Amino acid sequence: MTKRITILGSTGSIGQSALEVVRRYPNALSIAGLAAHSNIDLLLKQIDEFKPDWVAVSDPHAAHQLSESISIPRLFVGPEGLEELASQQVDVVLCGIVGAAGLPSILSAIENKNRVALANKEPMVMAGNLIMDAARHHNVEVLPVDSEHNAIFQCLQGHNIDDVHKIHLTASGGPFYRSSREVLKNVTPEEAGNHPTWDMGAKISIDSATLMNKGLEIIEAMWLFDLPLEKINVVIHPQSIIHSLVEFTDGSILAHLGVTNMTLPIQFALTWPNRVKSPMARLDLTTMPEITFAAPDFSQFPCLAMAMEAARTGGTAGAILNAANETAVAAFRDHTIPFLGIEETVKSVMKTSTFEPVDTLEGVLEADREARQMAKDVIRSRSMA
Ligand SMILES: NC(=O)c1ccc[n+]([C@@H]2O[C@H](COP(=O)([O-])OP(=O)(O)OC[C@H]3O[C@@H](n4cnc5c(N)ncnc54)[C@H](OP(=O)(O)O)[C@@H]3O)[C@@H](O)[C@H]2O)c1
Structure with a gap:
């Protein structure tokens, strides 16, 4: 039996490694769905090679560009499009989106009884309780790819x-x-x-x-x-x-x-509970x-200690830590803050935040939004100092 797989984040490092695994076993694995954010050039090549039934593009402008270039049986658009794609029935949804953006689609996959192979770790940091509760409730396996x-x-x-x-x-x-x-x-x-x-x-x-x-x-x-x-x-x-x-x-x-080589854990998650001979x-x-x-x-590395403290605190602490870190890493990549500005930003946000128990997606997303704003304020005041 061929396993049908959807890959969320197919244009990323994990997504491309997952496609390499699928390419190795054409009789055992096939692609049902692919999702990317805005890298249309690469997505077009992947569509041409793997011929998915469904595609999702979370950036609406990029989705429009894609629909002008190729005809796809079904194209899902925007962040909601990712959730729709994740809800389509397959054997495994491989979650390889980077950051908080992947959280709703992971929940959507689980709620629709799709087994999840999880690389996208940030959602677990934000809302591990919601993800694992949903997995237990719907009797769905969450297989680690990290x-x-x-x-x-x-x-x-x-x-x-x-x-x-x-x-x-x-x-x-x-x-x-x-x-x-x-x-x-x-x-x-x-x-x-x-x-x-x-x-x-x-x-x-x-x-x-x-x-x-x-x-x-x-x-x-x-x-x-x-x-x-x-x-x-x-x-x-x-x-x-x-x-x-x-x-x-x-x-x-x-x-x-x-x-x-990430194809090793990806292959194990996609073929589990079987082990398959690899050419690697x-x-x-x-x-x-x-x-x-x-x-x-x-x-030397205070971010590790801050994450452990967030783990100890629980509730919204994980979402706040993650949001501050994502915002600070983006600012560092933009050359807005120096390397040590990442830990300073996270430290400042964690110091001024209050943490609460959270058991709804809305609660997690609200904590995420507020912490991103706080981190941006820290970064702005830092650049003005
Ligand atoms: N890379 C690894 O070896 C590795 C190992 C263990 C765990 N992980 C985890 O796996 C996840 C993916 O990592 P990666 O290294 O593969 O990242 P990456 O190379 O940056 O790829 C990210 C993927 O997510 C898509 N994406 C970006 N922003 C998005 C958004 N707002 N909405 C929807 N999709 C979006 C990108 O699409 P576009 O290309 O169109 O922008 C791309 O397909 C991360 O959580 C990471 O921590 C990665």
Whole structure:
């Protein structure tokens, strides 16, 4: 049986890797739907190759451009179009949109009983309770694509979550692992986007450089595996060979090793519960570099500590942290603030915010909107100082 797949964010780094996996198995996987924001040139090529039944384009101007260039059986337009696409019945919806924009379509996929393969971590940070409650209510699986969470998911197969003592999320440390705070002051967006071991989209690469990415992943792991913060540890492992580890109550530790190629976790999520032979380059155990581990330095990378604090606080804290970070990262990429301006902006927003329990999408989106405005105000007053 061919599995029908919808890819949200097909023009991004995750989306393109997912299409590479689909290309490998033409008899087992096929594309039902594709969604992008505004990269029409690439989307047109993907439509030509994969011939989807449905396409969604969230930027209405770009959608208009696309409809002028090609005839598609069904084109969904705007942010609501993404939700409509996600609601169409398929075997798996792969969520590879970047940022908060992906939240409504993840919920739409789940509410319409579509299995979700989740790369888009920001919505989990904002509204993990809503996503996982909906998944339980509709009896839908949320399979992790993020390499660390996919590694943990693999290590947990056949095990009971109650037997987990701790999970250890590995972090490469990013491009500035051993840099001084003095050096960090002058880092450019190009340097920050140059990850030492993974080839990823612009936003996640910068999150990896501040270590906010690992903080977001802690919150993502809490929701995905229903674990308290105390059972999640971060360990710096610069070689990125071990993608994460699970330590059980008897002292055994299981680790997942592999090459740094996102098609590995994507393939596992798309073909799960089966394992399928892959043509990918293999990890050579005899020639790989020595593997090392170290504790993270929270004073060097305060974003990690702020994310842990948000995890401890709960409620709207995740949405506020994420919104402040997305706004600050965009400003850094625009050269409006320096690299350390990201942590300063998030710190300022978190310090002046009040956090409340939240159990509705509207409540989460309201917290997100307010925090974005607060972050913009911080950035504006900073540039005027
Ligand atoms: N890249 C990785 O290796 C990796 C690994 C683990 C987890 N993740 C997570 O996966 C997600 C995607 O990351 P990425 O690196 O693939 O990002 P990316 O390369 O920047 O791609 C983002 C995708 O989202 C679309 N998009 C952007 N803004 C949108 C909006 N407002 N509404 C709808 N779609 C929008 C983009 O469309 P256009 O191209 O048309 O703008 C593109 O298809 C992130 O949450 C990231 O943290 C990524």
